[in-house]
Amino acid sequence: MRSSPVSRCRMHCYFETGSPMCGGGTRTVFSKRRAGSGVLSPVREGSTLTHGAQKGSISNYEVYLGALVGTLLGAAPAVLADNPIIQTLYSTDPAPYVWNDTVWLFTGHDEPNSDWFTMKDWRLFSSTDMVNWRDWGKMMSVETFSWASADAWAGQVIERNGKFYYYVPVTRKGSSMGIGVGVSDSITGPYKDAIGAPLVANSAIDPTVWIDDDGQAYLYWGNPNLYYIKLNEDMISYSGGINTVDLSSFQGHFEEAPWLYKRDSTYYLAYAGHCCSEDLRYSTAPGPTGPWTYRGQVMPTQGSSFTNHPGIIDYKDGSYLFYHNGALPGGGGFTRSVAVEKFEYGSDGSIPTMDMTTEGAPQIAPLDPYARVEAETIAFSSGLSTEPSSDGGGIHVTSISNGDYIKVKGVGFGDSGAASVSLRVAAANGGAKVELRLGSRTGAVIASCSVDATGGADVWKTISCPLSGSATGQQDLFFNFVGGGDQNLFKFNWWQFARK
Structure with a gap:
């Protein structure tokens, strides 16, 4: 997470060391796995493997990461990464929320090429399998x-009485930070402003919200x-005053980014600790306001960002830690990316210490290709961005290059497999095509779909292609984009397979 104007982490890192990266003047470009471990460690700018790795700010991370690890291990380059889970933009400060049998991931958004916490809006993604994440676009802005x-x-977002409340910190005009709703x-x-003024305004950042069983x-x-405050049932006002937590039991570890939740009969408060660079720690209590007992470290300092921010949920019999790092190309302390790890609580309710990995969480259910799938549903991507769609609303994929x-x-795909695939596209010019491959970017081609001009960059047409290869069982599917020119070959809204 970022720090407030009085933050020890920000003030120390930026003004005392002279480095926005907190720990030296070298900017970290992206992260690799330590050989044989799956754990992220910094790769400094100037590595020969980073040259030419970018189109814009974020591209080719998976390929270059695989090439780097392959080089270190003496093996052929491989496609390894599923973390970070968002590659079309820099995402930060994860706030996962389980609702309607889906994980909804609210995030901040770091602007590219920034040397400060330049953040203008909040974004939303969702998943039902923990690996393929759908982009829902911008939820709110300053x-x-x-x-x-x-x-x-x-x-952070929470639902009550059929409405969703989004608690966010912003800088007030001519003043300090306040929390809006x-x-x-x-x-x-x-989302719209529920109050027309800050809910609290004591240079406030990093709100976390929880509704107890009562x-x-x-x-x-x-x-x-x-x-902390006790919110009223309307969720936009509170009773009593602002309470200050006694941090003596935190043993000097609390810095920022609290994350409050309850599991069984125990209340958990995860948070970023130790300026600088931050790690993740946690404390527990028998009640929602304490007394808090320090329990230990959740994630050591690592990952090319001098901040971190926890978000912890249980989903479909699994427990997950969301966090951020600087692992994408161009990434660092001000250009961060959200990642996720699966974990198991100890028998005493303890949270294990976890490292950042490139593998991320395992997939918990196959994706159904016979239902319409939004093109912005992505496990990993290179070179792309998303934008609001002119094809009936929602989001589509754009900035597509060769x-x-x-x-x-x-x-x-199932035992019988697929017979054909349909793609929803818009193209000002023809000459592009989509190669569908299984297993890897260089795997077996199962279809090659030509994308002709549709009559305009925002004129949408559905094209259908027969499969030339077999698609059965459960497979990773790659959409490889081919064509001339540097950018914007076409726009891509959704895809769907037909059964044999």
């Missing part, structure tokens, strides 16, 4: 709050101090 001027920093009738928005809701926040690709993991 402009949502007329009283705010900048800094769309870390927030967005509200929507749908988890996917649109219906009482709590909002915690803070850096370097930790505060050599870019989308990986969709664990597609369940």
Whole structure:
């Protein structure tokens, strides 16, 4: 997470060391696996494997990561990465929320090529298998709050009485940070300002919200101090005053980014600790307001970003830690990316210490290719971006160039397999094609679909292609984009296979 204007981490890293990267003046470009471990460690700028690795800010990470690890291990290059889980933009400060049998991942958004915490909006992604993530686009921006001027920093969403409340910190016009509340009738928005003013305004950042079993809701926040309030049932006001948490039991570890939740009868508070660079720690309590007992480290300092931010959930019999690092090309302390790890609690409720990995969480269910799948549902990609769609709303994939690709993991074609595939595209010019391959970017071609001009860059048509190869069982599916020119071959909205 980023720090408030009084943050020890920000002030120390940027002003005392003279380095925005917290720990030296060398900018970290991306991260690799330590040989044989799957654990991320820094790769410094200037590595021969980073040259030419980017189109814009984020591309070819998976290929270059695989090439780097292959070189270190004396093996052929391989495609290895599923972390970070978002590659079409820099995402940060994960706030996962389980609702309607789906993981909804709210994130911040770092602007590319930034040397500060330049953040203008909040984004949303979702998954039902923990590896393929659908992009829902922008949920709110600083402009949502007329009283705010900048800094769309870390927030969290919760549902109550059929409405969704999004607690976010922003800089107030002519003043310090305050926490605003967005509200929507749908988890996917649109969100609007629920109050017209800050809910709290004590230089506040990093809100985390929880509704207890008795219906009482709590909002915690803070850096370097930790505060909480008791929210009223309307979720946009509170009773009593602002309470300051006694941090003496945290043994000096608390820095920022609190994450409050309850599991069984125990209350957990995960947080970023130790300036600088930050690690992740946690404390537990018998009640939602304490007394808190320090329990240990969740994730050591690593991953090319001097901040971190935990988000912990249980989903379909698994437990997951979301966090951020600087692992994509161009990544670092101000251009971060969200990743995820699966873990198991100890018999005493303890959280194990985890390392950042490139593998990420395992897939928990196959993806159905016979239902319409949005093109922005991605396990990994290179060179692409997304934007609001002119094809009936939603989001589509754009900025498609020759050599870019989308990986969709664990597609369940079944025993009988697929006969054809349909793609929804818009193209100002013809000459491009989509190669569908199984297993890897160089795997067996099962279809090659020509994309002709559709009559305009926003004129949409559905094209269908017979399969030339067999697609059965559960396979990773790659959409390889081929064509002349540097960028914007066409736009891509959705795809769907037909059974044999």
